Amino acid sequence: MRTPKMLMAAAVLALAVGATSARADETPGITDSTVKIGITGPLTGPVAVVGAVAEGIRARVEAANAKGGVKMSDGKTRKIELVIKDDMLDPQRTLANVREMVEQDKVFALVGTAATPNNVAIGRYIEQRKVPNVFMYSGVHKLNAPHEEIGFVPAFSTEATSFATYLKDNKPAAKVAILYLNTETGETFMKAFDKAIDGSGVKVVDRQPVTSQDPTVETQLTALKASGADTLVIIAAPQQGGEAIRFQAESGWKPLTLVTNLSSAYPILQAVGLDHAKGIITSNFLKPIVSPQKSGDAGIDQYLDDIAAAKVNFVFANTIGQVGYATGDALVKALEEMKKPTRAALLETVFNFQKWDNPLLLDGIKLNTKAGSDIFPIEALQLYQFDGQKYVPVGKLLDFEGKTEE
Template sequence: MSMLFAAAGGEAIGQKAYGPGVSDTEIVIGQTAPYSGPASALSRIHKSEVSYFEYLNAKGGISGRKVRLLSYDDGFSPPKAFEQVRRLVEQDEVAAVFSLLGTAINISVRQYLNGKKVPQLFTAAQSSSLADPQRYPYTMGLLPTLRSEGVFYGKHIVATKPRGKIAVIYQNDDFGKDLVGGLKEGLGSQREGQVDSQPFEVTVPTVENQVAALAASRPEVLLIFAYPKHTAQAIRKVHEMGWKPTIYMFSGSGSISSTIKPAGVEASTGVLRAAFFKDPTDPRWKDDPEMKEWLEYSKQYTPDADVSDYLNSSAIAFAKVLEQVLRQCGDNLTRENILKQAQSLHDFPLPLGLPGAVVNTSETNYEPVKFMELQRFDGSTWVPVEQ
């Protein structure tokens, strides 16, 4: 049986009940994506998601219904995203909004979507503020929160570098601040005071000045909490300066094609990150049936995508988890039941996830995946770090 693309079980049986965006033949889902703007490198996530549902529809869809994913450009601009999300809800009448990228984007539409009781599922953003079921029950992420990731790095630094200065360059918004908050929590009160930080605005063309300012005191550890473009700039500048700190980077910027190659392979060797997904470049998965199946799928449905880039493969996880939720809905495809089923995932293996990465949700658990593995770039691929 196909592992990655098998029809998931657990479909509910009962009377048909449809909400907006659903008919006997179709389920309409919506999203916005940064097809233009400063985060455009990450739009490949959404292109892969669109392609997956095209693949799924060619196989018959979900219980005979085609899933139509409407994907509009938001330019990575919260005001534009809000305008496009309103279009999706009020004109297109989507059943749910799915996989919006970026903390600021998701926060900008969260109150509106919760007010309209439209599920905002599996955000492509890891802010801990997006895991708040009491205040925003219709908004749910998928991956470990940024705060959890920051804590993860802080604890590793304490264990491996018990002394010495720590430098952080971070995006000056909720995304960057969440990671920094988690880092300080993980470091604890004794080490928190040893952190020197430099914020930057997402719109700046370069972060070289911030890196130079941090390098002045030659800290032993540098954490880069940024998206691929600025992460690559920072790694390259550190290398050019001859500064040799231990570098940790945000998990979502670990793409070899979007970050490592632009930064330079030599400059990037030794960099650390948290990971939850199998990386297509990792020889551990050369004979893995799930990875082999994804590679075959990619050749047919995303032939222009770089198969070595885990952003393309990880996008399948978001799409597959949404597929599972829709299958669990059976013929009760109201917005209320879509949310209920999203809250009812139990030990569902994260598609293309590392061993141990499973999806669990409830009405009070909105951090579906908690598993993280520390990895190091060894000059050709990401390899696990013994802890």
């Protein structure tokens, strides 16, 4: 027979086991010495150029681990274990990867998930599982899991407003043709662009949709050219955006061409021909990196050292890889700042940071968010024009802090 003391001991043991299980359920993927982070992105396939995001994150994480890891607020120093999976930018593969990482690999959080449709695909699942999806590589920040996800790059609406501002100031009677990605990405961009030009002399005369799987954009560009537009705005996946740049140059159309950051990375311009890209205008929020040699800028020089040590598969001037590195730095900072080693604490941190520095952000840009009122970490952009060899700044930094359209 069990004595009262034995029953009490059993009850205490059961409570202890239950508490341990609850903690394990609440914070999988983190121990006293490690924290496991999942990344899914297109490492192969037609949009593999976007895989540079994962590579850039890896470079920054490996640099942190080489210094012993990340010292967190509970006094423990943890190394970051990355679980990286290829989804070829297929939303269903993204969802399958995330399920595997959460249920089998037991990741603490996701970081840098690429593309709007892919983040939409995993939204319901991560909301149910309460898995943080931080610093998405998507300019649509309000998707299916608003309590579990936050973007990193400026919103597509911010970029649209910057393009509209440029045209109103420099080509106030522009007749605009838009090649747009036929997803929430393109819809978000166009809604903000239309609002920003409302009441001005800038008019949209035609729009043509494109998908990231389209083998060519010739049909769409032929229609846009025939519209009589003198200005072309491209919001498309890298391959299709690059082909559009090539078309407008080779066809003899020669409109003023504005290309979103998504399709303006230097390797894309190299692929379509630097001469074809001469004159295009784009936006960026990162410092220009024009040489693999040390520049004297501490952030750039550390980036160059870290990507060399990590043996990344992108060139130093690749802005997509630079975004990945900057994302990795934000992840490290968030882990350092979170008050407890829990998923809830990570989310509390990334939704409430003020004036965070980042080694690759342009001077004058800081990371800012505030739960309930500001979910956009970066709300400032600099416009650049490609001179055939490099991007040259156009005008002053455009700051939309607190004004980003959802």
